[in-house]
Amino acid sequence: MASALCCRARSVSSPILSSARIRRRLPLVGAFCVISLGLSNLCPSLSFKTGCAQSLPFVPLFKSKFSSQSQAKSSGSIRMASESNTVPSIVVYVTVPNKEEGKKLAESLVREKLAACVNRVPGIESVYQWQGEVQTDAEELLIIKTRESLLEALKEHVKANHPYDVPEVIALPITGGSTAYLEWLKNSTRD
Structure with missing residues (x-):
């Protein structure tokens, strides 16, 4: 996709959208995607809901011990309510x-x-x-x-x-x- 984007950018003669500028920004876009995938797995409440992350085969690699702790805390609040002085x-x-x-x-x-x-x-x-x-x-x-x-x-x-x-x-x-x-x-x- 990056090479297709760069090829299109070369054919544009606008000084505002030069191929050098696009090539400099593509790594930033890639880094943002990796960071957002990592954050959405570390803290599900900050999920960016892009829709594409679920289809990527490497997403489980971003799971960490923080992710399981976050899920335990959220289910713990439900468990805590049932163990406390509450009623259904x-x-x-x-x-x-x-x-x-x-x-x-x-x-x-x-x-x-x-x-x-x-x-x-x-x-x-x-x-x-x-x-x-x-x-x-x-x-x-x-x-x-x-x-x-x-x-x-x-x-x-x-x-x-x-x-x-x-x-x-x-x-x-x-x-x-x-x-x-x-x-x-x-x-x-x-x-």
Whole structure:
């Protein structure tokens, strides 16, 4: 590729883009590629996501002991959360038709200790099928953090206090995170 690039550069008569300048810069480009491949393997959070590194056969050669330590630390935080004073926790999504309904439901969930925290996200637009027709509505999204063991009680509370016939209640597991936050979540909800 470098020789093809240099050949093209020779045919260009522009003084700005001389072949000597391109030849001087090609080693820098190569060094940058090697450094970025090495960094992405040393610290996956700094990955450059170029898409080509995975297909190169020599990429495993850049692995080092630092890479395995970094992976151990990140999986250790998940393990640490399960060994600490936390409980299995979930994030629950519930949509509501407007700001007032969202505020009312969020406050009642926290007051009843069914949720440690509820984030209200205004300005979403939902497109869905209801009674055979495609509907589009402006809504607010509630992001609820709670214990996994409270999901059934939370669903019943939402059903009893929600204006929709079929309210959205979707739960996702929390597989890791800040131990201090997860302990706070446990202490802010009922047993």
